[in-house]
Amino acid sequence: MDTAPDPASKRSRAAGRRPIDELFGAGEATTASKRVRSSVGRQLFEFVLEQPSGKQAPSSGRLLIVDHDQLSRDILSRNLKREGYAVEMETDGTRAMARLGEGIFDLVLWEVALPTLNGFDLLTKIKKDSALQHIPIVLLSEQAETENVIRCIEAGAEDYLSKPFNPALLKARIRGCMERKTLRDQEQRLLATIKTHQERLTGELNEASAYLRSLFPAPVSEPFSIDWRFIPSSELGGDSFGYRWIDDDHFALYLLDVCGHGVGAALLSVAALNVLRSGAMQGTDFRNPEAVLSAVNRAFPMEEHNNRYFTLWYGVYQRSTRKIAYGSGGHPPALLIIPGEAAPKKLAAKGMMIGGMPGSRYVAQSCEVPPGSRLFLFCDGAYELTAPDGRTYTFDEFADILAGLPANIPVDLDRLVAQIRTLNDSKPLDDDLSLITIQF
Amino acid sequence: MELQVIHKDETYTHIALLGKLDVGGVGEIENKFLGFTAAGKKNAIVDISGVTFLGSMGLRIILDAAKTLNREKKKLILLTPQPLVHEVLEASGIGEIVSIQHDLAAAVALAQA
Numbered sequence: 290m291d292t293a294p295d296p297a298s299k300r301s302r303a304a305g306r307r308p309i310d311e312l313f314g315a316g317e318a319t320t321a322s323k324r325v326r327s328s329v330g331r332q333l334f335e336f337v338l339e340q341p342s343g344k345q346a347p348s349s350g351r352l353l354i355v356d357h358d359q360l361s362r363d364i365l366s367r368n369l370k371r372e373g374y375a376v377e378m379e380t381d382g383t384r385a386m387a388r389l390g391e392g393i394f395d396l397v398l399w400e401v402a403l404p405t406l407n408g409f410d411l412l413t414k415i416k417k418d419s420a421l422q423h424i425p426i427v428l429l430s431e432q433a434e435t436e437n438v439i440r441c442i443e444a445g446a447e448d449y450l451s452k453p454f455n456p457a458l459l460k461a462r463i464r465g466c467m468e469r470k471t472l473r474d475q476e477q478r479l480l481a482t483i484k485t486h487q488e489r490l491t492g493e494l495n496e497a498s499a500y501l502r503s504l505f506p507a508p509v510s511e512p513f514s515i516d517w518r519f520i521p522s523s524e525l526g527g528d529s530f531g532y533r534w535i536d537d538d539h540f541a542l543y544l545l546d547v548c549g550h551g552v553g554a555a556l557l558s559v560a561a562l563n564v565l566r567s568g569a570m571q572g573t574d575f576r577n578p579e580a581v582l583s584a585v586n587r588a589f590p591m592e593e594h595n596n597r598y599f600t601l602w603y604g605v606y607q608r609s610t611r612k613i614a615y616g617s618g619g620h621p622p623a624l625l626i627i628p629g630e631a632a633p634k635k636l637a638a639k640g641m642m643i644g645g646m647p648g649s650r651y652v653a654q655s656c657e658v659p660p661g662s663r664l665f666l667f668c669d670g671a672y673e674l675t676a677p678d679g680r681t682y683t684f685d686e687f688a689d690i691l692a693g694l695p696a697n698i699p700v701d702l703d704r705l706v707a708q709i710r711t712l713n714d715s716k717p718l719d720d721d722l723s724l725i726t727i728q729f
Numbered sequence: 730m731e732l733q734v735i736h737k738d739e740t741y742t743h744i745a746l747l748g749k750l751d752v753g754g755v756g757e758i759e760n761k762f763l764g765f766t767a768a769g770k771k772n773a774i775v776d777i778s779g780v781t782f783l784g785s786m787g788l789r790i791i792l793d794a795a796k797t798l799n800r801e802k803k804k805l806i807l808l809t810p811q812p813l814v815h816e817v818l819e820a821s822g823i824g825e826i827v828s829i830q831h832d833l834a835a836a837v838a839l840a841q842a
Contacts, residue, residue: 548785549752591792598789600821619788619821641822645792649825669817673784681782683813719751720784 348373350395350467355385356429357403361452365398365429368459382406386414389421396466401430401437401449408437412444423477425470427462494552498525501555504562506531512608517725518702526721527554527599528668529562539576540606541565542727545643546620546668547599550721557594561585561601561643578603578616582640582651586618591644598644602666604636606658611729613664614655618643621669624688626696628661633692636664663700664727665691670720674713682712700726730754731779732761741772741840747779750787759790766805767797772840778809783817795826804828808836 352369356362357380366376377394379385382405389397401408408428415421425447430438438449447466450459498521509515515532527547535541543565547554564585568575573584581603591598602623604615615623619642622635634656641649658664672687690708694700702724709722730750736743744765748754766773773794777783795805806828810818818829830836 546785548789596789596793598792600785617820617822619823621820637820639822641825642788642792645823646796646826649822669785673782681813684816 351375353394353397354378356400396425398427401428408441416445425466514728518706520722522718522721525555527558528721528723529558531566535575538609543603544666545599545601576605578653579651582616582618586643589644598642601643611658613658614653616651616653623666626663662729666725668723670722677714730757732758742769743774745776749782750780751784752786755786766794770801772804774806774836774840776808783814788821806836
């Protein structure tokens, strides 16, 4: 029996589309298609096909629809294309998985009960794949599949859409998913940028740290043995030190500690160290600690160096007299342990921190260094440590530890550093640690 | 780190610091400290009996304040440091531009002079 086409079919044809009946092949009576054959379903689908796209700006993004039901695919495709999306379609789960690997899709709409690969199995697969796990998956479900949908949402699905599709809901949800995807992509790009910058910065800091270390002299074994350890509290420390023969008779030893640590402190530290190691201060007698401290104080006023000062201990050992002359710009004393003497000798001298005040006076001291003596030069980071009970260790407590080291064997600096770390309750050091020992 | 205002008049300001004057502590009170000392353009007594640790950054803000006041012909007076803190002050040579007092009456007399 011939039947006159209904008004909805006429509208579809006028719009260049096939009516619903043509979308359903005779053999395609799926659960969903059976449902839309009802008059309510037909009206809803016609409504979907006729929906204007609204006044929002066209959307962009590439979507993949994976559904073995042709009608669902067509409806979704038309709606989404109308919204401005580029849409591709697949009916087979295995082939769709392969397509995901192309990395071109911003969002995938996947039938939850797809016979070749259901939604849950899909999610389990892609969440294990770092190349695919960021792709948002929106599940397409029948009303009766609530439990499956919940399982899939828990497994990481972005959202779900129930068939038959409500056009307003479809539009809003896809738009929402795409916005979240855009934000996540932006976040990923930002994180990647931060990571790149972080890696570059770490590389540069490591290079700077290697440069700083390259300025430190190698351990010496003749005519006396010198060894040292340097443990910065961050990538770059504010401590630096050195030693060198000024002439055949005078040997200079120095350690400086810039206030604070990090890049700013390290830059000043390197600048001052290079002056001391190269002896590049015209008219300054580097055999004279007073002259050196005064000259360095003139060269590095804190107002011209990012408001940073540094402390400096500078000593000159004279081989012919076995005497050491030393001065200090606000630095803790060095410690001389003389065989046969009960208490270690503090090599302390008065003087303002370097750069603190123009015209500061530095007064040098001197003392004899009998054979077998052992000298320790260090920064305050070696003993300004917090004990488990919260108190701070004192210089004298650290001096006692140094004095208690066995005199008949070389100082084991690694063991000493380990002991310092233990004093600090094995926590990371708050300050740089520099420690030099000379066995005369 | 805590900063308390003890006294304030036209001649001098008297404040007290309590806690650890390390990098973290300095960060907490630096602006306030310099506001009550360096920016005050008058003598300042800083009671540091409650300071349990004085690190290099702590010395820096004391030095900053003292130098600024010195330029104004004013004094920074540190009052009753604990032994460990006194040791650090001594070693730093900062005594060259700050006065270290162990008696409140003497500190006030100095601040009012």
